[in-house]
Amino acid sequence: MSGTSQVPMRQQVEEFVNNLQEEIVLAFEKLDPNAPQFKRDSWVRAEGGMGRSCVFASPIDDGATVSSSAPQSILEKAGVNVSVVHGVLPPPAIRQMRADHTSMPLPDSPDGLPFFAAGISLVVHPRNPHCPTVHANYRYFEITEPKRDDAEPGDQQPKVLAWWFGGGSDLTPSYLYEEDAVHFHSTIQKACDKHGPQLYPTFKKWCDEYFFIPHRKESRGIGGLFFDDLNEGTHLRLPNPEVPRPRTPSEIFAFIQDLGKAFVPSYIPILELRHAQPYTPHERRWQLLRRGRYVEFNLVYDRGTKFGLMTPGARIESILMSLPEIARWEYMSDLGEEGTEEGKLLAVLRETRNWV
C-alpha cells in the first residue's frame, strides 16, 4: 500500500486533504474579502484521531449585533471539514460496511478490525438564490489486521486487509442556469477524462442515483460525480478489465488529487457570476423550500450522515454542518408550477439530464 512513493498512503492522503482544505477556504475568503473569515476549529477524537473544521456562519442578526443595512456576505453558511481518524470497527459496523461495500471481502473478527479513515467534506450554501449549493467529499479508508498481542514498537505495520477511495462533488441550484450546470459538469469531466473515459459517465450516473429523494420523486440537485470502493480490485460499476482506469494506489490517488484541484475552478466562477444578481423575497422563499429538501435528503437518506449519527463518539456538529442555516417547509406549496422558473428546476430534478 505504499504505491510508488515511500511515504505511506495514509500520510499522503492526510497531507492532501489538509492542503486542499486550506486552498478551498482561502479561495472563498478571497472571493468575499469583507465577509468574516471562516472559523478554524481543530478537535481531537477521544477514540483516536483528529480533525479540523473550517466553518463560515453569517453574522447573527439579533437586532443588537448587526444593523440590517450591513452588507450581506456572499455565503450564508459553509463548512469545509477534514478528519483523520482511526480505531476499531466493532462487528456490527463491519457487517454494515460489508453490506455497503459489496466488492470488499472483509473477514469477521470477534474483536472488530482496526480502521483508518481520512477525508475532506464540504458543503457551501450561498445566500443568493441564484447561486447553487455545492457539496464535495474525498475520502480514503483502510482496514488492517488486528494488532498481535506480542507486537512490539518498531514492528512492521499491520497488514492492510482492504483499502479504497471514494468521493464526489455535486451541485444543488434553486434556479436552473444551464450554462452553470454545463460549466460545473465539464470542469469535473475534464479532470476525470485524464484518468479514463469511462470514469465521468459512470460516476455521473452513480451520482444521479445516489442523490435521489424517493419520497419526493426528485433528485437533490443537478448531480456531478459520486463514487466509492475504488481500489485495484474488480469494481462493480467498471467491471470491464480492458477499460483504462486508475488501479494502483498511486494512480487512484492522482485521480483524487485532480478532482480535488478541480473543485475551485468548477464552482467559484459560478459564485462570481451570480452572487450580485438581484433577487426577490419570492426567490428567497423558493431557495429556503429547496433547502428543506436538502435537509430531508441528508437526514433521511445520506449514508455518511446516517452512519455518523449512529457512531458513538462521532462529532455531531461536524456531521450536521451540512445543514443549511435556514430551511422552510410549506404544506402543498404553490411554487414549482409548470411554466415558472421554479417549475423549470423541478423538471430537471424529476428527469436527470446529461450536461456535457
Add this chain to the structure above:
Amino acid sequence: MSGTSQVPMRQQVEEFVNNLQEEIVLAFEKLDPNAPQFKRDSWVRAEGGMGRSCVFASPIDDGATVSSSAPQSILEKAGVNVSVVHGVLPPPAIRQMRADHTSMPLPDSPDGLPFFAAGISLVVHPRNPHCPTVHANYRYFEITEPKRDDAEPGDQQPKVLAWWFGGGSDLTPSYLYEEDAVHFHSTIQKACDKHGPQLYPTFKKWCDEYFFIPHRKESRGIGGLFFDDLNEGTHLRLPNPEVPRPRTPSEIFAFIQDLGKAFVPSYIPILELRHAQPYTPHERRWQLLRRGRYVEFNLVYDRGTKFGLMTPGARIESILMSLPEIARWEYMSDLGEEGTEEGKLLAVLRETRNWV
C-alpha cells in the same frame, strides 16, 4: 370487536376522529379570529380510504402580498389531519409491524393481510417563542383475515386477527415555563386517572423514552403521553393483570375519547397566556434552532414519519406537515449556556423530570 355498541369500532373511531378534528380546529380559529382560517383539504387514497387535512399556514410574506406591519397570527404553522385508510399489508410490512408490536401475534400470509387504520394527528407550531409546540396523535388499527374468494356481498365481516389503539400528546417548548409544563401534564394525568392510576406514569415514561434524540443526548421536549398496542391482551408495559386499566374495546375507546377531549384544555390556555408576550430576535433565533431539533427527531427517528416515507402511495404532504415553517442550524451555537434561559430548557431536556 363491536364492544357494547352495535356500531362497529371502525365506524365509531372514524366518527370520533372527525369530530375531534373539527372541535380542535374551531378552538384554534376562535382563539385568533383575525387570522386566516385553517385550509380544509379532503383527499382520497388510490389504494383505499380517505382523509382530511386541516392546515394553518402564515400568510406568505413575499414583499408584495403582505405588508410587514400586518398583525401576526398566533400560529405560524399547524396541521390537524384525519385519515381513515384500508388495504392490504404486504408481507414485509407485516414483518415490520410484528417487530414494532411485539405483543401482537400476526400470522404470515403470502398474499399479505387486510388492514384498517383510522387516526387523528396534529402538530401546532405557534409563532411566539414563549409558546410551546404541541403534538398529539390517536389511532386505531385492525388486521383481519384475508377475504375468502367465495365471499359474497352481505357475508359476515372477516374475522379480526389483531386490533389496538395507540396515541399520545407531548409538548415542545423553546423556553421553559414550569407552570405550563405542570398544567399540560396535570390535565392529561386527570384524563388518564379515571381509567386507572398506572396509565399516566407508565405512558409518561414511555413518552420520555420515545421522544429522545440520541445523537443530541436530549429529549425533543418536556414529554406528555405515548402509548401503543393497547388492547385486551397482555401489555408489555402494564404486565400486572391486577392493575385496573381499560381492557375491552369500549373501555379503551372511552379512554382515547377522554384523552382527545383533554387536548384543547391542556394546550389552548397556554397559548392564551403566552401568545402576546413580547419577544426578541434572540428568542426567535433560539426557537428556530429548537425547531431544527424537531426536524432532526421527526426525519431521523420518528416511527410514523419513517414508516410513512417508505410506504408507496403515502401522502407525503400530510406526513411532513409536522415540520415547522422555518428551522435553523448553527455550527457550535453559543446559545444554551448554563445560567441562561436557553440553558434552563436544555437542562430539563437532558434530564427528564416529573411534572405532577
